[in-house]
Amino acid sequence: MLKKLHYALGLLLMGGLSMQAYAQQQKPEYRKYPATKFEQLDELLPTPNVYRAADGSPGHQYWQQRADYKIQVSLNDENQTLKGSETITYYNYSPNAISYLWLQLDQNRFHKESNTYKSMTFDIDNDPSFQSITWWTGINSEHGYKISHLRDVNGKPLPYTIVGTMMRIDLPKPIAPKGGTFTFSLDWEHKIIDANKMGGRGGYEYFPQDDNYLYEISQWFPRMCVYDDVNGWQNKQFLGRGEFALPFGNYEVAITVPADHIVAATGELQNAKEVLSPIQLKRLEEAKKADKPVLIITEEEARQNEKSRAKGTKTWIFKAENVRDFAWASSRKFIWDAMQVDVNGRKVWAMSYYPKEGNPLWGEKSTNVVALTLKTYSRYTFDYPYPVxxxxxxxxxxxxxxxxxxxxxxPNPDGSVPDRTKYAMISVIIHEVGHNFFPMIVNSDERQWSWMDEGLNSFLQYLTEQEVPQQPWAKDISAPYPSRRGPAKNIVPYMKSDPDKMVPIMTNSEQILQFGNNAYGKPATALNILRETILGRELFDYAFKTYAQRWKFKHPQPADFFRTMEDASGVDLDWFWRGWFYSTEPCDIAIESVVHYTTQPNDGKSPFETKMFPQDKYRQMIENMEATTGIRFTDAEKRIYQDTKLHFYSVKFKNEGGLIMPIIVELKFADGSSLIERLPAEIWRYNDQEVTKVFATEKPVVAFVLDPNEETADIDTSDNVFPREEKAKGSKFDEFKRSQ
Structure with a gap:
């Protein structure tokens, strides 16, 4: 009934204002249109074409390149170096002939002459940086690739040019478009970095107590750059923050390590009988049917391995199909556990490798977290397609x-596990396993747009974290799970920080000022708000899954995401992308004033400014409209002048932060009940600075509370309550909830 009454009141108010303005013949006040905030994004997004369609899907002539690798690599455990040979077959499916190739040489980032160090700024007194100092001393001069024997399939040398972290290979003749191929080989070697000393995304850790190394090997071989319909070659230099743009391909990799090392890698092990013991093979078979992780190598066995120094080497052979990269780890310290996970009827291995220093935490949690992540992400996107x-x-x-x-x-050296360590470990495993979906399968350009993998993944990480406390292995986990990113209120400190130290989400990876907040936290929060407050879960989940399934094993751009989310949800979201992704404005909406219109004389009980509601005016207006226009009003609509118990509240809202958001307001009634009204963001479309909304109620309101559940990331809640003193009247428990 009240909804219909709201509609009737709005109609009458509009009609009354129009008639009054017409009667007075007032000259209109012209003003500059204020709101670019509701303009479409057409001028910012690329024009749809045959490669990328207007609905956000791959166009009917979409194409992408491919690169297959055959690699042999040897790990030297004495001097921490890698030496490898690789053969790359490059497939040109583009409509263009290609006369040169670009490869990534990521290890060159660690060389003394790297632009990473030369462009790094710091202050010795206030901001000391070991990495910045080292290039002065020449410590890093031996890092980076040594390239040799670059030849074509016939053994003929190929000319090449190294440009920082990139290498151009000049071809004897162009690769033909739409299916041409080119095969070449090269040898290389480089020192492995000390990960704890130099940072980076891989490297070694030395354990002095047992004189062993643990290697995590990444960005370790020369890799093809992406060539696509948007950028041509993506050969932007690797400075350290912007991650990777890589084509898909098949990998065959032979990894030679000390004979007592255990190796984990991308793909499936091809020669298990040659490198694993009979008992390890038996345990793997048992793990296929287990409902909890099975130890393939126990901690006791790992401790024995730490003491061994077996002579000779073993070669572990792995194959991986349709992947964009390859990484591996090796150590004699590894404990190894595994189990298989059912992902919609398909069995997938979940595994963990860890030294004894990781127990008891890793043995209890890691593989279980992997399994949960695969199931949850598959539910929101697509079934996990890889075998492990x-x-x-x-x-x-x-x-x-x-x-x-x-x-x-x-854990601590004594095996104790602080809560902070436990939650950090669970969250990082969810996050990194989740990256299999974004960007390893939905293969966005990380070198340019960090948010497309980090932000989307952080959003799904939040949804997964909230399911952790319900798992049988998580009896020591609090509910709700203490997620760092996702809830709107958690981004407020960043949104209210110094605007001069903020940049829009749509900023290149290397130029972001607050990387964690900008690439992870803010886009994750934006998507959570879009799901919970703007679209609702059903519409959002359908659109998000549509995007994931459209672009799995392909190369999406930001416009493809924006357009798909709108096309599949049926909601125009350009205002949302413009505000959250293209600007740094915060949400700060205030209740400026409230005027209470009542049919009863002011008895002093209303906490608001009170005025008499002009019932006679509206009675006359309705009667005139029925007499002159033929419009007929129902009895319910006529209550506006017949009912003497209705209350009307004219509430003025002010947009002080600039960011357009829906208005969510709670009406608290005198009898202790309450009602939440949700007004869409479009309420700001004619005036993005202030708006007035009339609420009609059958019970008197004693307070209005803006964003009562902290859904919009409002940076100042002191002006979210009217009357202002209402906040002070709240209970201590209410104050505690707000502070949390």
């Missing part, structure tokens, strides 16, 4: 690769 997902514990706190990731979270 691996979590490795070592010096790198969090980094992702196809089917394998490196994660931190180490």
């Amino acid at each position: 997902a691996i979590s490795v514990h070592g010096p790198v706190f969090g980094m992702e690769y196809p089917m394998i990731c490196f994660n931190g979270g180490r």
